[in-house]
Structures are given as structure tokens and as C-alpha cells.
Amino acid sequence: MSAEIKFEVDFMLGKLATALRMLGFNTKYVKYKKSEAILSDSLKENRILLTRAHNLPENPNIFIIESENLDQQLKEVDSKFKIKSKLKPFTRCLICNTSLEVIPKSKVKGKVPFYVYQTHQEFAYCKECHKFYWKGTHYQAMLEKIRKLNNS
Ligand SMILES: [Zn+2]
Structure with missing residues (x-):
């Protein structure tokens, strides 16, 4: 395995942690620690x-x-770690950081809202929290983030 960049994000940066997962980065979010x-x-x-x-060694x-x-925080991270060139959107669970499995549409029937089933073709699944993902509102928000990153 080559150097996949991994992040750990502290409790003050919860939104940034979610955004990084959305973009496909292995991101651990730590809430209850010093x-x-x-x-x-x-x-x-x-x-x-x-x-x-600012008080760490x-x-x-x-x-x-x-x-x-x-958006500025993502730019700060990008300016240092060049995340723009390493994006793997739609590959990581926003809740627990587990890598998502792509699953065929036939397997989500009855497990996602009917409207979603009818209007989407690509689905992914988190085997840890048993959550289904599709390219819905989260995905749109993510594309918007990428667009803003590219506009710098
Ligand atoms: Zn999960």
C-alpha cells in the first residue's frame, strides 16, 4: 500500500470531518478526548x-x-495536502468512515424510499451502520464543494 493520506479531526471540526469523508478521505473524527x-x-x-x-507540541x-x-477550511487542507487531486467521492460512510460497497440496484429494492429507487441508478452500502447511499442531496452538496475548491 502506498501513502494514502489519512486524517484525524478533532471535536471542533465536525463539519470538516464529514466533508472530507464525502470527498472520500479516510477521516477519523474524535469527540470526547483531550x-x-x-x-x-x-x-x-x-x-x-x-x-x-494552538496549544499542542x-x-x-x-x-x-x-x-x-x-469552504475555506477545505482550501486550507488542499493548499497543504493537495486533496483536489486525490478525490474519491462517494466511497466512504459519512457516519462511521467505513469504505462503502457498491451494490446493484436490484438489491436495494424496498430498502430505500420508492422515489429514490425509481430515480437513481447507483447505490452504495455501509456494512457497519447498514446505511444505503445514493447520489442525492449529499452528493450534490459535495459537487458544490468540489466546484468551490476548483474556483480558488
Ligand atoms: Zn457507516
């Missing part, structure tokens, strides 16, 4: 720690996010 504990966790798993905390694996605006 910054120091999150840092040691991220080092152990070789993840880049994205945080707003100097470490090349820490990247401090300055903006409070999500």
Missing part, C-alpha cells in the same frame, strides 16, 4: 491531525486550521 490524547492517537495511526488547537503531523468557514 487534544493531547487525540494527538497520540493520530500519531499511532499515522494520521494527519487537523485541529484548531510542535509536530509535523499536526495541521492547524485557521478559518471557521468550511
